[in-house]
Each structure stands twice: as structure tokens, then as C-alpha cells.
Amino acid sequence: MSVPVVIPDGIRADVETLWRYHDLGHELRPCDVGIGLGSHDLGVAVVATRLFHEGLFPWIAFTGANAPTTVERFPRGEAVHYREYAVEHGVPAEAILVEPRATNTAENLDYSRRLLAERRIQVRSVLLMSRPYQQRRAYATCRLMWPEVDVACASNPLGLDEYVRGIGDVRRVVDMLVGDTQRIEVYAERGFAIRQEVPGEVRAAFDRLVAEGYTSRLI
Numbered sequence: 166m167s168v169p170v171v172i173p174d175g176i177r178a179d180v181e182t183l184w185r186y187h188d189l190g191h192e193l194r195p196c197d198v199g200i201g202l203g204s205h206d207l208g209v210a211v212v213a214t215r216l217f218h219e220g221l222f223p224w225i226a227f228t229g230a231n232a233p234t235t236v237e238r239f240p241r242g243e244a245v246h247y248r249e250y251a252v253e254h255g256v257p258a259e260a261i262l263v264e265p266r267a268t269n270t271a272e273n274l275d276y277s278r279r280l281l282a283e284r285r286i287q288v289r290s291v292l293l294m295s296r297p298y299q300q301r302r303a304y305a306t307c308r309l310m311w312p313e314v315d316v317a318c319a320s321n322p323l324g325l326d327e328y329v330r331g332i333g334d335v336r337r338v339v340d341m342l343v344g345d346t347q348r349i350e351v352y353a354e355r356g357f358a359i360r361q362e363v364p365g366e367v368r369a370a371f372d373r374l375v376a377e378g379y380t381s382r383l384i
Contacts, residue, residue, distance in 0.1 A: 170330050176339065176377060179370035183342045184325045186367045187298040191317040196222045196290040198281060202273045202303055203229015203243030206296040208321030208331070210247035213294050214254045216319065222292055225251060226281060228264035228273040234337075270299070270306045271357055278311060290315040297321070297328060298342045302349060305358035336381075339374060344382025346371045351384055 172180055199222040201213040213225050229235075229243030239246040244263045252258050264280050267273040281288050291311070293303045297320040307316045323331065329338050346367065353360040375383070 170333055170335060172326065172329060172335055172339075176374060176379075179373050180339055180342065181325060182366055182370040183346050183374070184298065186364070187301045187342070187345060188320070189300045189304060189318050191300075191319065193221060193292065193317060193319055194290075195220065196292040196315075196317065197288045198222050198224045198226055198286065198290075199292045199294060200273070200277050201225060201227045201244075201247050202270065202293060202295040202299065203227070203235070203247070203267065204296045204299065205232075205235045205238055206321075206332070207246070207250060208323065208328075209294050209296065210250040212319055212321040213247070214251045214256055216292065216294070217251070217256050217260070224260055224262065224281075224286060225256065226262040226264060226277045227251070228267045228277045230266050230268050232268060270303055271310060274307055274310050288314055291317075293318045295320060296341075297323070298345050301361065302345055302352065302358065305349065305353065305361055308359045309357070336379070339379045340381045343371060343374050343379045344384075347383055 199213055199216060201209045217225055227244040227247040231242055235243055242265045244265050248261050248263050251261055262280055262284065264276045267276045291314050293307060293316060295303045300318040300320060304316060304318050329335055332338050349361055349363060352358040
């Protein structure tokens with residue numbers, strides 16, 4: 166049986182609301198390092214490679230081990246597969262650092278920061294690259310854990326429908342969107358990230374999607 170790749174009309178407006186909320190729309194600027202956060206989305210490596218070639222940073226740090234959602238797609242680890250993609254597409258191997266242990270966003274940042282310090286790379290600004298709906302959470306985590314750096318966020322610039330087709334599974338994308346929305350508040354309450362406003366329309370869209378059963382990524 167094929168997996169649906171078209172967002173149902175009944176939930177489209179709510180999915181679009183969450184999608185827009187997590188896209189920070191940061192203006193991209195040159196940074197000391199680009200950090201690609203591991204996930205199931207190869208688009209992280211795609212955007213990192215493109216922005217490196219555009220001269221936005223001289224170093225890329227790819228970070229990520231595996232999660233249940235990535236082990237089949239990236240059996241050698243998220244960061245390792247990202248590096249392979251970047252090298253295959255013209256990024257010099259010596260410009261890439263690989264952090265292969267992190268299993269969450271906080272570890273992505275902590276381990277990457279340590280690796281960069283070990284390499285004596287001075288970091289005053291970072292460009293965090295993630296799947297589109299991880300931008301807001303990555304930013305909030307970085308602002309708490311690494312407050313001394315100037316941080317911007319970016320993702321592979323795909324529209325929602327194009328992104329869903331690329332992943333190949335509507336439910337997976339919506340479940341992840343709902344899960345990341347919940348984590349904005351929960352992680353701030355637990356001291357893992359700075360607090361951010363959750364507008365009423367975002368909260369209402371989240372509640373309706375939860376009621377529709379998109380709950381597999383809830384904490």
C-alpha cells in the first residue's frame with residue numbers, strides 16, 4: 166500500500182500554521198561556522214553544501230548519531246551520511262567536522278561546540294541548519310546553551326507540499342510538526358531552551374491536530 170503524500174484538506178490550514186511558525190525567516194549572513202543538525206532529512210546536508218559554496222562559512226560541523234526514525238535511512242549515522250553528501254558535491258573534506266554521538270538538539274550543540282574548541286576554531290557566529298520545523302527549537306536551544314554566539318537558522322528552502330513529497334509520508338511530517346510545537350514550551354519549562362511566544366492560532370492548530378490523532382511524536 167502506498168503512503169499518502171498529499172496533505173488532507175481537513176488539516177491543511179492547521180499544518181500550514183505550524184509550518185510558518187517554525188520557519189524563522191532569518192536573513193542569512195556570513196558566519197564563522199555552519200552546523201548541520203542531524204535528522205531524517207538529507208535536506209540539511211543539501212542546504213549546508215549550497216551555503217558553503219556560496220561562501221557563508223568556511224567550516225561545516227555535521228552532528229548526529231541515529232534515532233529510531235533515521236537508523237534505516239542513515240545506517241552509518243546522520244552526520245556521517247551528511248558528510249558523504251557534502252564531499253560528493255564538492256565540499257573539501259578538510260572543511261568538514263563530524264560529530265557522530267549526539268542524539269538530541271542539546272547534544273548537537275554541546276558536542277559541536279566542544280569539537281570546534283578542540284580544533285581551535287574561534288566561533289563568534291553560527292548558522293544552524295536543520296529540517297524546516299526544527300528551526301525555532303534549534304534557535305531557542307542555542308540561545309540558552311551558547312548565548313555568546315550570534316546565531317541564525319536556515320533550512321533547505323522548500324514549500325510545504327514539496328517537502329512532504331520529498332519525505333514521502335504526510336503523517337510522519339505532521340506528527341513531527343506537532344511534536345516540535347509541543348517541545349517549544351515543554352523544553353523551555355524544563356530549562357532546555359529559552360522561552361518563546363506561542364500565538365493563539367498556533368496553539369489552536371496544535372490542539373486540533375492532536376485531536377485528529379497526530380500524536381506519535383508527543384512527549
